[in-house]
Amino acid sequence: MDGVVDHLADERNKAQFDVEEMKIVWAGSRHVFELSDRIARLVASDPVFRKDNRATLSRKDLFKNTLRKAAHAWKRIIELRLSEEEASKLRFYVDEAAFTDLHWGMFVPAIKGQATEEQQQKWLPLAYKMQIIGCYAQTELGHGSNVQGLETTATFDPQTDEFDIHSPTLTSSKWWPGGLGKVSTHAVVYARLITDGQEHGVHGFIVQLRSLDDHLPLPGITIGDIGMKFGNGAYNTMDNGVTRNGKCVRSNVPRQLIYGTMVFVRQTIVSDASCALSRAVCIATRYSAVRRQFGSQNGGVETQVIDYKTQQNRLFPLLAAAYAFRFVGEWLKWLYTDVTQRLQANDFSTLPEAHACTAGLKSLTTTFTADAIEECRKLCGGHGYLCSSGLPELFAVYVPACTYEGDNVVLLLQVARFLMKTVSQLGSEKKPVGTTAYMGRVEHLMQCRCSVQKAEDWLNPNTILEAFEARTARMSVAVAQKLAQFANPEEGFLELSPNLVEASVAHCQLIVVSKFIEKLQQDIPGKGVKELLGMLCNIYALNILHKHLGDFLSTGSITPKQGSLANDQLRSLYSQVRPNAIALVDAFNYTDHYLGSVLGRYDGNVYPKLYEEAWKDPLNDSVVPDGYHEYIRPLLKNQLRNARL
Numbered sequence: 219m220d221g222v223v224d225h226l227a228d229e230r231n232k233a234q235f236d237v238e239e240m241k242i243v244w245a246g247s248r249h250v251f252e253l254s255d256r257i258a259r260l261v262a263s264d265p266v267f268r269k270d271n272r273a274t275l276s277r278k279d280l281f282k283n284t285l286r287k288a289a290h291a292w293k294r295i296i297e298l299r300l301s302e303e304e305a306s307k308l309r310f311y312v313d314e315a316a317f318t319d320l321h322w323g324m325f326v327p328a329i330k331g332q333a334t335e336e337q338q339q340k341w342l343p344l345a346y347k348m349q350i351i352g353c354y355a356q357t358e359l360g361h362g363s364n365v366q367g368l369e370t371t372a373t374f375d376p377q378t379d380e381f382d383i384h385s386p387t388l389t390s391s392k393w394w395p396g397g398l399g400k401v402s403t404h405a406v407v408y409a410r411l412i413t414d415g416q417e418h419g420v421h422g423f424i425v426q427l428r429s430l431d432d433h434l435p436l437p438g439i440t441i442g443d444i445g446m447k448f449g450n451g452a453y454n455t456m457d458n459g460v461t462r463n464g465k466c467v468r469s470n471v472p473r474q475l476i477y478g479t480m481v482f483v484r485q486t487i488v489s490d491a492s493c494a495l496s497r498a499v500c501i502a503t504r505y506s507a508v509r510r511q512f513g514s515q516n517g518g519v520e521t522q523v524i525d526y527k528t529q530q531n532r533l534f535p536l537l538a539a540a541y542a543f544r545f546v547g548e549w550l551k552w553l554y555t556d557v558t559q560r561l562q563a564n565d566f567s568t569l570p571e572a573h574a575c576t577a578g579l580k581s582l583t584t585t586f587t588a589d590a591i592e593e594c595r596k597l598c599g600g601h602g603y604l605c606s607s608g609l610p611e612l613f614a615v616y617v618p619a620c621t622y623e624g625d626n627v628v629l630l631l632q633v634a635r636f637l638m639k640t641v642s643q644l645g646s647e648k649k650p651v652g653t654t655a656y657m658g659r660v661e662h663l664m665q666c667r668c669s670v671q672k673a674e675d676w677l678n679p680n681t682i683l684e685a686f687e688a689r690t691a692r693m694s695v696a697v698a699q700k701l702a703q704f705a706n707p708e709e710g711f712l713e714l715s716p717n718l719v720e721a722s723v724a725h726c727q728l729i730v731v732s733k734f735i736e737k738l739q740q741d742i743p744g745k746g747v748k749e750l751l752g753m754l755c756n757i758y759a760l761n762i763l764h765k766h767l768g769d770f771l772s773t774g775s776i777t778p779k780q781g782s783l784a785n786d787q788l789r790s791l792y793s794q795v796r797p798n799a800i801a802l803v804d805a806f807n808y809t810d811h812y813l814g815s816v817l818g819r820y821d822g823n824v825y826p827k828l829y830e831e832a833w834k835d836p837l838n839d840s841v842v843p844d845g846y847h848e849y850i851r852p853l854l855k856n857q858l859r860n861a862r863l
């Protein structure tokens with residue numbers, strides 16, 4: 219980061235706000251900023267953590283190298299006596315999908331959230347010291363989304379006081395769990411509980427999978443990896459497992475507090491979305507300022523592609539979304555703490571709303587981010603397709619987030635059920651809470667008129683909020699009225715599911731917009747910082763309004779003229795953000811190591827480095843390629859008839 223050349227220095231000088239203060243806003247606090255900065259540099263300077271060769275390693279070498287990094291990371295954590303917060307940041311900056319993600323991100327939280335005190339005392343100390351390695355084994359070959367369809371059984375045997383975990387069919391094999399294939403010694407396995415011949419639904423059980431002495435699977439358990447996944451490098455650093463078992467285990471995990479774990483996990487997924495999105499945006503923004511095409515006058519320099527309005531119109535809403543997701547992620551952290559405290563006090567009243575809101579935000583932010591990474595690749599033209607741009611690997615490693623922890627469409631349908639319930643209870647004693655509180659003003663929202671008369675009127679946060687609330691309330695009420703016409707509500711739900719999903723998306727977009735606006739109401743120090751965030755908030759909201767104009771117009775929430783004024787305002791906001799673009803991505807404070815992109819280098823020294831990287835490819839190890847004598851020469855010399863192919 220501290221190189222001598224800085225091709226982006228002019229861009230940095232244009233910034234109209236205090237970048238150092240913005241770094242703190244992005245990090246969440248000065249403490250987190252300082253900690254992240256220190257740990258990021260520690261990781262970047264350690265050669266074991268290099269990642270520029272991932273795309274060219276064979277699967278076995280790639281996987282072994284991941285094991286090495288995980289072991290080295292743990293060694294450093296112990297040697298440096300890192301706190302839990304520091305250790306988690308270290309794993310974050312190592313930036314490699316690995317079994318440790320599931321151990322710390324799913325196994326430990328599942329035990330913390332769902333096990334009894336006694337079970338926690340037995341398992342957590344082992345897990346914290348990594349004396350056991352755990353994974354989360356829910357999905358089966360035949361069922362993922364439909365958890366009630368899982369086939370694995372856990373039958374209690376009173377004679378031995380044990381549970382017999384059994385996968386009776388091929389489709390009941392556990393299939394996908396990260397870390398299960400080659401590394402985990404233990405798993406939280408989800409199975410149908412059977413006692414006295416009676417079924418009691420799906421529950422979690424801690425199951426030992428492998429011997430702690432020689433790592434061999436325990437008797438009755440068959441385990442392996444499910445094979446190569448999408449993209450080079452990317453998620454292939456992870457072993458995703460398949461297992462069939464008929465082993466007896468002594469562990470009983472009663473059903474409780476599963477929602478708390480879900481809120482926690484989905485909150486981390488939303489946070490991760492802002493990280494992946496900001497990385498892609500940082501690469502595309504820096505490269506767009508370096509890249510020049512057309513527009514040279516009298517032999518002068520050509521135009522930086524970032525100055526094309528179409529480029530800004532594609533890029534700046536993604537930049538704005540990165541900040542929007544950051545703040546909604548921050549708010550979700552608060553929500554998780556709130557839910558946990560309530561659960562501890564046996565108060566379950568806000569759970570359905572918290573559950574719907576985290577499910578919806580997980581879906582919205584991951585879908586957007588996956589699409590946005592691909593858009594950033596296109597924003598970088600041909601070079602974006604090179605692995606050295608960092609974007610193909612980022613895309614490949616990121617896209618499964620749309621599927622794991624709940625398929626995004628299935629999640630939106632859950633949100634829709636909650637929305638429909640909320641609408642049906644309007645006018646009753648039960649008042650809508652939290653993120654659905656606006657529904658309490660449904661009468662007003664059904665008939666209010668947007669007051670915008672000139673483009674600048676769209677800068678008023680209350681105007682934006684009311685337009686978004688009116689759109690969502692009207693879409694929800696309209697689909698609820700259609701639903702009411704069906705004699706069988708379930709049939710209606712299936713039939714109207716596309717409309718229901720659209721209403722859920724509108725509701726989630728409203729949450730993100732409203733949390734961004736709330737963030738701006740806080741005291742935010744630093745010259746120009748709040749102003750820039752205000753612009754980004756408006757870009758985020760007005761771009762959604764523009765993209766979903768059909769919703770806003772068909773519900774009568776705004777007029778066509780007002781839609782057109784919103785677009786005028788958007789163009790003007792792009793011009794205001796333009797001089798600040800590089801500084802806004804610098805505020806993410808990413809090291810070149812973490813970005814892993816030649817196009818996104820801090821110093822903008824793209825071309826020499828692209829050239830250098832290309833020569834590192836194993837194909838360039840020899841000038842004449844392997845295979846020349848067998849396949850190219852005989853072809854050229856018209857000797858294929860005699861060649862041994």
Ligand SMILES: Cc1cc2nc3c(=O)[nH]c(=O)nc-3n(C[C@H](O)[C@H](O)[C@H](O)COP(=O)(O)OP(=O)(O)OC[C@H]3O[C@@H](n4cnc5c(N)ncnc54)[C@H](O)[C@@H]3O)c2cc1C
Pocket residue numbers: 320354355356357360361362363364393394395396453458618621622623624625626627628631
């Ligand atoms: C990289 C990766 C890592 C994973 N890690 C783990 C792990 O550690 N542990 C674990 O247990 N699992 C894991 N999984 C599995 C993951 O959780 C499931 O794949 C996910 O829940 C989706 O379920 P599915 O595969 O059954 O999809 P399906 O439900 O079969 O989805 C197929 C299609 O059907 C649609 N669909 C399904 N139901 C409905 C409906 N009711 N209405 C309308 N459309 C519907 C979906 O939208 C989708 O388009 C992982 C998956 C991946 C890709």
